[in-house]
Amino acid sequence: MANNAFYKRMWDEVLHKGFWEGDIWNLVLSGEIRSHHLNISTVRDESLEPQYYVGMLQAVHFMAQHDSLTGLANRSMLMEQLERNLVLAKRHGRGVALL
DSSP, X not given: OHHHHHHHHHHHHHHHXXXXXEEEEEEOTTSOEEEEEEEEEEEEXXXXXXXXXXXXXXXXXXXXXXXTTTOOBOXXXXXXXXXXXXXXXXXXXXXXXXX
């Protein structure tokens, strides 16, 4: 019942405001349930009648590690990759360079 109320509120906003944005839980092909950020926008025709609804789904993990404007990796992603590579280098007796 709670899901029905959530989706009713979501679609009420899409229909009245023309858009909705928020986080949802989504079942992915692997069978996992993951958190995603969803944007839904209304596309209107020349007479301003709703024609289509366009949704964009982003994985929250991706958003946490990438710049929202450029899509490039951010400092959090850099540190995660650096730590992973330092551990691997130590394990295999190799060095790491950062430019």
